Amino acid sequence: MAYKTPIGTTPYRLVYGKGYHLPVELAHRALWAIKEVNMSYDDAGHERKLNLCELEELRNEAYDCASTYKDKMKKVHDAKIRKKTFEVGQKVWLYNSRLKFFPGKLKSKWMGPFIITRVGNYGDIESENLKDHNKQVVNGHRLKPYLDASDINGTEKELVSFLEVSLVYEMG
Template identity: 35%
Template sequence: MDMVAIGQQRMLQLHELEEIRNEAYESSRIYKEKTKAFHDKHILRKSFVEGPFTVTKVFPHGVVEVVSPSTEKSFKVNGQRLKPYYESMEKEQAAVIHLIDLVNVDE
C-alpha cells in the first residue's frame, strides 16, 4: 500500500464531503428564503375598529351569537374569543377622590 496515495485519496474524500455539506447549507438557505417570501406575500393585513357587539343567544359548548349594531348582521363566534366592552368615560363623568379626604373621614 502506498501511504501517500491513500492520504491523497482521503483528503479528496474530505474535500468532497465538505463541498456536499456546503451545497446542502446553501440549498437549505435558499429554501428558507423562498418559503419566507411566499408566506410574507400571503399575509393579509387586518384593520380593527372599536365597536361593541350585542350578545343575542348562547349555544351549548361555548358558541355565542352576536349582532353588530352598525350592520345588523348576526354571526356565531367562540365564546372564549369575546371580551367585555367598557365604554370610555368622559372627564366630566369621572369622580375625583383625594386620599387625604379619606384619612380625615376615619378620625
C-alpha cells in the first residue's frame, strides 16, 4: 500500500494494476458493480486488453525507475569510497574474511603485519607474512596501512612541540 521511491509506485499497483481500495470504499461501489455487469462481452474484452497493456506499461515504468534509482545510489556510494594506494615494502593489515563465519567476541578481524612485495595494475597485491614468509595475492580492498609505534611516537613529538610553542606564544 505504501508508495516506494525506487519503483515509483506502490507494490499493490504493480501486481494488480490499480490502486488499493479500503473496505469502506468498497461498500459504496454498488453503482460501479452494476455498470461492470451490464457491459457487453466485446467491450469487456477490449477493456481487459487495455488493462493488461496499462499494467505492462506500469511495470516497465517501475523497472526504469528502479534502475535509475540504483544508478543514483551507486554514484552516491562510489563518491564516498576513498582510493587506497600501496607501495612495495609498506606494512599492511589483512582483513580476515573467514572470521565472520566463526566470530569471536573480542577477536580482531585484521591479521598481520604483512609486507607488500608487488602491486598489480588491477588492485591485486602480493603480500608476504613477516612470521612464516608465506606469500599470497589479495585484493587491495582487504588491506589497510599498518602503523608502527615509531610512526605514532614521531607524530606525538611533533604535536607536543607544536603545543609548547603555541602555549609559549600565548603566554609571552
